[in-house]
Amino acid sequence: AQSVAQPEDQVNVAEGNPLTVKCTYSVSGNPYLFWYVQYPNRGLQFLLKYITGDNLVKGSYGFEAEFNKSQTSFHLKKPSALVSDSALYFCAVGWPYAGNNRKLIWGLGTSLAVNP
Amino acid sequence: GAVVSQHPSWVICKSGTSVKIECRSLDFQATTMFWYRQFPKQSLMLMATSNEGSKATYEQGVEKDKFLINHASLTLSTLTVTSAHPEDSSFYICSAISPGTGGGGTQYFGPGTRLTVL
Numbered sequence: 001a002q003s004v005a006q007p008e009d010q011v012n013v014a015e016g017n018p019l020t021v022k023c024t025y026s027v028s029g030n031p032y033l034f035w036y037v038q039y040p041n042r043g044l045q046f047l048l049k050y051i052t053g054d055n056l057v058k059g060s061y062g063f064e065a066e067f068n069k070s071q072t073s074f075h076l077k078k079p080s081a082l083v084s085d086s087a088l089y090f091c092a093v094g095w096p097y098a099g100n101n102r103k104l105i106w107g108l109g110t111s112l113a114v115n116p
Numbered sequence: 117g118a119v120v121s122q123h124p125s126w127v128i129c130k131s132g133t134s135v136k137i138e139c140r141s142l143d144f145q146a147t148t149m150f151w152y153r154q155f156p157k158q159s160l161m162l163m164a165t166s167n168e169g170s171k172a173t174y175e176q177g178v179e180k181d182k183f184l185i186n187h188a189s190l191t192l193s194t195l196t197v198t199s200a201h202p203e204d205s206s207f208y209i210c211s212a213i214s215p216g217t218g219g220g221g222t223q224y225f226g227p228g229t230r231l232t233v234l
Contacts, residue, residue: 034222043122043209043225044160090160102148102213104223108159 002027004093006107013081014115021076021110023091031093033074034104035065038088047089050074061085081114088112118214119143122226129200130234137195137229139210145190146212150223151183154207166193200233207231 004025013019025031032051036044048059055067065076074091088111094104119142129135139149149166164185165173172185182204184196193212197204207230211223 036225041207041228041230043120043227044211046118046222046224049222102221103150103162103165106160106162111157 002105004091004105004107006089006091006110008110009108010111010113012113012115015083016080019078019081019085019112019114021089021091021112022073023075023107024071024073025091025093025105026072027093027105029095031095033065033067034092034094035059035063035074035076036090036092037061038090038109040087044090047076081112083114083116086112086114118222118224120210120212120224120226122210122229124229125227126230126232128232128234131201132199134196134198135200135231137197137208137210137231139193139195139212139226141191141212141214141224144212144214146193146214147190149187149193149210149212151185151193151195152209152211154209154228156207160209163195197231200231202233205231205233 006023034049035047038044047063048057050057050067058064063078067074088109090109091107092104121140123138147168151163152160153163154160162175163178166185166187168187168190174180187193207228209228211225213221214224
Protein backbone atom coordinates (compact mmCIF):
# COMPACT_ATOMS: atom_id res chain seq x y z
CA ALA A 1 0.00 0.00 0.00
CA GLN A 2 1.17 3.48 -0.76
CA SER A 3 1.93 5.53 2.30
CA VAL A 4 3.60 8.58 3.77
CA ALA A 5 5.28 8.42 7.15
CA GLN A 6 6.08 11.23 9.52
CA PRO A 7 7.89 9.29 12.21
CA GLU A 8 7.72 11.96 14.88
CA ASP A 9 4.40 13.02 16.36
CA GLN A 10 6.09 15.99 17.98
CA VAL A 11 9.32 17.88 17.54
CA ASN A 12 10.63 20.31 20.12
CA VAL A 13 13.35 22.80 19.31
CA ALA A 14 14.72 25.92 20.92
CA GLU A 15 14.26 29.23 19.17
CA GLY A 16 17.23 30.03 16.97
CA ASN A 17 18.22 26.40 16.54
CA PRO A 18 17.86 24.53 13.27
CA LEU A 19 14.81 22.35 12.88
CA THR A 20 14.05 19.23 10.88
CA VAL A 21 10.68 17.58 10.38
CA LYS A 22 11.01 14.18 8.79
CA CYS A 23 9.00 12.58 6.01
CA THR A 24 9.47 9.33 4.14
CA TYR A 25 7.23 7.80 1.55
CA SER A 26 6.47 4.50 -0.07
CA VAL A 27 4.77 4.98 -3.42
CA SER A 28 5.27 3.80 -6.94
CA GLY A 29 6.53 6.02 -9.70
CA ASN A 30 7.82 9.54 -9.33
CA PRO A 31 5.39 11.54 -7.25
CA TYR A 32 5.23 15.20 -6.52
CA LEU A 33 6.09 15.95 -2.89
CA PHE A 34 4.51 18.65 -0.74
CA TRP A 35 4.76 20.25 2.68
CA TYR A 36 1.93 22.13 4.31
CA VAL A 37 1.59 23.91 7.65
CA GLN A 38 -1.52 24.26 9.76
CA TYR A 39 -1.98 26.80 12.53
CA PRO A 40 -4.64 26.14 15.20
CA ASN A 41 -8.20 26.20 13.89
CA ARG A 42 -7.07 27.14 10.42
CA GLY A 43 -6.84 25.49 7.06
CA LEU A 44 -3.54 24.30 5.64
CA GLN A 45 -1.05 26.62 4.05
CA PHE A 46 1.20 25.48 1.23
CA LEU A 47 4.91 25.70 2.07
CA LEU A 48 6.75 24.11 -0.80
CA LYS A 49 6.78 21.30 -3.32
CA TYR A 50 9.21 19.15 -5.25
CA ILE A 51 8.47 18.15 -8.81
CA THR A 52 11.82 17.58 -10.44
CA GLY A 53 15.28 19.08 -10.68
CA ASP A 54 17.34 20.40 -7.78
CA ASN A 55 16.93 18.20 -4.71
CA LEU A 56 16.85 21.20 -2.39
CA VAL A 57 13.59 23.10 -2.62
CA LYS A 58 13.09 26.48 -1.00
CA GLY A 59 9.68 27.56 0.15
CA SER A 60 7.77 30.07 2.22
CA TYR A 61 8.82 31.52 5.59
CA GLY A 62 12.44 30.41 5.22
CA PHE A 63 11.64 26.72 5.01
CA GLU A 64 13.35 24.31 2.67
CA ALA A 65 13.15 20.61 2.00
CA GLU A 66 15.59 18.09 0.66
CA PHE A 67 14.48 15.33 -1.65
CA ASN A 68 16.44 12.10 -1.38
CA LYS A 69 15.34 9.56 -3.94
CA SER A 70 17.43 6.66 -2.65
CA GLN A 71 16.04 7.09 0.86
CA THR A 72 12.59 8.10 -0.39
CA SER A 73 12.63 11.01 2.01
CA PHE A 74 11.59 14.64 1.87
CA HIS A 75 12.61 16.23 5.16
CA LEU A 76 11.56 19.78 5.96
CA LYS A 77 14.24 22.07 7.38
CA LYS A 78 14.80 25.57 8.60
CA PRO A 79 18.18 26.96 9.67
CA SER A 80 16.87 29.02 12.57
CA ALA A 81 13.51 28.29 14.19
CA LEU A 82 11.09 30.97 15.35
CA VAL A 83 8.44 30.65 18.05
CA SER A 84 5.91 31.56 15.38
CA ASP A 85 6.87 28.39 13.48
CA SER A 86 5.07 26.35 16.14
CA ALA A 87 2.31 24.56 14.25
CA LEU A 88 1.27 21.25 12.73
CA TYR A 89 3.20 20.19 9.63
CA PHE A 90 1.97 17.77 7.00
CA CYS A 91 3.89 15.97 4.30
CA ALA A 92 1.98 14.73 1.24
CA VAL A 93 2.75 13.00 -2.05
CA GLY A 94 0.72 12.59 -5.17
CA TRP A 95 0.22 13.07 -8.85
CA PRO A 96 -1.92 16.19 -9.18
CA TYR A 97 -2.01 15.90 -12.92
CA ALA A 98 -2.88 12.22 -12.93
CA GLY A 99 -6.19 12.33 -14.75
CA ASN A 100 -9.06 11.39 -12.49
CA ASN A 101 -6.93 10.48 -9.46
CA ARG A 102 -5.38 13.70 -8.31
CA LYS A 103 -5.66 13.20 -4.58
CA LEU A 104 -2.68 13.35 -2.28
CA ILE A 105 -1.48 10.75 0.18
CA TRP A 106 -0.99 12.44 3.53
CA GLY A 107 1.25 11.86 6.48
CA LEU A 108 -0.28 12.00 9.94
CA GLY A 109 1.32 15.30 10.77
CA THR A 110 4.08 16.45 13.10
CA SER A 111 3.47 19.00 15.80
CA LEU A 112 6.37 21.43 16.02
CA ALA A 113 6.93 23.34 19.22
CA VAL A 114 9.57 26.05 19.23
CA ASN A 115 10.48 27.12 22.73
CA PRO A 116 11.62 30.68 23.50
CA GLY B 117 -3.24 34.39 -5.81
CA ALA B 118 -4.77 30.92 -5.27
CA VAL B 119 -7.20 31.87 -2.53
CA VAL B 120 -9.89 29.48 -1.35
CA SER B 121 -12.71 30.58 0.90
CA GLN B 122 -15.17 28.60 2.98
CA HIS B 123 -18.48 29.62 4.41
CA PRO B 124 -19.51 29.50 7.15
CA SER B 125 -16.40 29.44 9.30
CA TRP B 126 -18.37 27.86 12.11
CA VAL B 127 -21.88 26.54 12.53
CA ILE B 128 -23.88 25.08 15.37
CA CYS B 129 -26.97 23.09 14.53
CA LYS B 130 -29.47 20.78 16.14
CA SER B 131 -29.35 17.05 15.64
CA GLY B 132 -31.37 15.97 12.62
CA THR B 133 -30.94 19.16 10.63
CA SER B 134 -28.86 19.61 7.48
CA VAL B 135 -25.95 21.95 7.07
CA LYS B 136 -24.43 23.24 3.83
CA ILE B 137 -20.80 24.33 3.61
CA GLU B 138 -19.55 26.29 0.62
CA CYS B 139 -16.05 26.20 -0.82
CA ARG B 140 -15.04 28.81 -3.39
CA SER B 141 -11.88 29.36 -5.37
CA LEU B 142 -11.68 33.15 -5.53
CA ASP B 143 -9.05 33.86 -8.15
CA PHE B 144 -8.75 30.70 -10.19
CA GLN B 145 -10.90 28.04 -11.75
CA ALA B 146 -10.76 24.67 -10.07
CA THR B 147 -11.91 21.61 -11.96
CA THR B 148 -11.09 19.51 -8.92
CA MET B 149 -11.82 20.22 -5.29
CA PHE B 150 -11.41 18.02 -2.24
CA TRP B 151 -13.26 17.75 1.03
CA TYR B 152 -11.47 16.71 4.19
CA ARG B 153 -12.48 16.07 7.74
CA GLN B 154 -10.17 16.61 10.66
CA PHE B 155 -10.65 15.52 14.25
CA PRO B 156 -8.89 17.31 17.11
CA LYS B 157 -5.15 16.81 17.05
CA GLN B 158 -5.46 14.33 14.23
CA SER B 159 -4.56 14.13 10.63
CA LEU B 160 -6.65 14.94 7.63
CA MET B 161 -9.14 12.41 6.39
CA LEU B 162 -10.02 12.78 2.74
CA MET B 163 -13.76 12.40 2.35
CA ALA B 164 -14.24 12.90 -1.36
CA THR B 165 -12.92 14.30 -4.59
CA SER B 166 -15.23 16.73 -6.31
CA ASN B 167 -14.96 17.21 -10.06
CA GLU B 168 -16.82 19.99 -11.79
CA GLY B 169 -19.82 18.74 -13.69
CA SER B 170 -19.63 15.16 -12.50
CA LYS B 171 -20.41 13.08 -9.45
CA ALA B 172 -18.04 13.19 -6.54
CA THR B 173 -15.76 10.27 -5.82
CA TYR B 174 -16.09 9.24 -2.20
CA GLU B 175 -13.43 7.52 -0.13
CA GLN B 176 -14.14 4.16 1.36
CA GLY B 177 -16.27 4.38 4.45
CA VAL B 178 -17.72 7.81 3.69
CA GLU B 179 -21.50 7.78 3.32
CA LYS B 180 -22.32 9.55 0.08
CA ASP B 181 -25.98 9.92 1.01
CA LYS B 182 -25.05 11.65 4.22
CA PHE B 183 -22.33 13.90 2.87
CA LEU B 184 -23.72 15.34 -0.35
CA ILE B 185 -21.21 17.06 -2.59
CA ASN B 186 -22.07 19.28 -5.52
CA HIS B 187 -19.52 20.94 -7.79
CA ALA B 188 -21.77 22.97 -10.02
CA SER B 189 -19.23 25.48 -11.29
CA LEU B 190 -15.51 25.90 -11.69
CA THR B 191 -15.35 28.05 -8.58
CA LEU B 192 -17.85 26.50 -6.20
CA SER B 193 -18.25 23.18 -4.45
CA THR B 194 -20.68 22.52 -1.63
CA LEU B 195 -20.79 19.89 1.08
CA THR B 196 -24.14 19.22 2.71
CA VAL B 197 -24.19 17.21 5.90
CA THR B 198 -27.66 15.71 5.96
CA SER B 199 -29.49 14.74 9.13
CA ALA B 200 -26.52 15.76 11.20
CA HIS B 201 -25.75 14.01 14.46
CA PRO B 202 -23.28 14.84 17.23
CA GLU B 203 -20.76 12.39 15.82
CA ASP B 204 -20.63 14.53 12.67
CA SER B 205 -19.17 17.36 14.72
CA SER B 206 -15.76 18.06 13.25
CA PHE B 207 -13.57 20.48 11.36
CA TYR B 208 -14.29 20.31 7.63
CA ILE B 209 -11.74 21.67 5.20
CA CYS B 210 -11.91 22.01 1.46
CA SER B 211 -9.12 22.44 -1.04
CA ALA B 212 -8.86 23.19 -4.72
CA ILE B 213 -6.18 22.39 -7.22
CA SER B 214 -4.76 25.48 -8.82
CA PRO B 215 -3.60 25.07 -12.41
CA GLY B 216 -0.56 27.05 -11.38
CA THR B 217 2.45 27.85 -13.45
CA GLY B 218 5.50 25.72 -14.05
CA GLY B 219 3.64 22.49 -13.49
CA GLY B 220 2.68 20.69 -10.32
CA GLY B 221 -0.91 21.57 -9.55
CA THR B 222 -0.94 22.53 -5.89
CA GLN B 223 -3.85 22.08 -3.53
CA TYR B 224 -4.84 25.32 -1.85
CA PHE B 225 -6.96 25.07 1.25
CA GLY B 226 -9.88 26.95 2.63
CA PRO B 227 -9.80 28.15 6.23
CA GLY B 228 -12.08 25.35 7.41
CA THR B 229 -15.55 25.12 8.91
CA ARG B 230 -16.12 24.06 12.50
CA LEU B 231 -19.38 22.10 12.73
CA THR B 232 -20.93 21.44 16.12
CA VAL B 233 -24.07 19.34 16.25
CA LEU B 234 -26.02 19.53 19.48
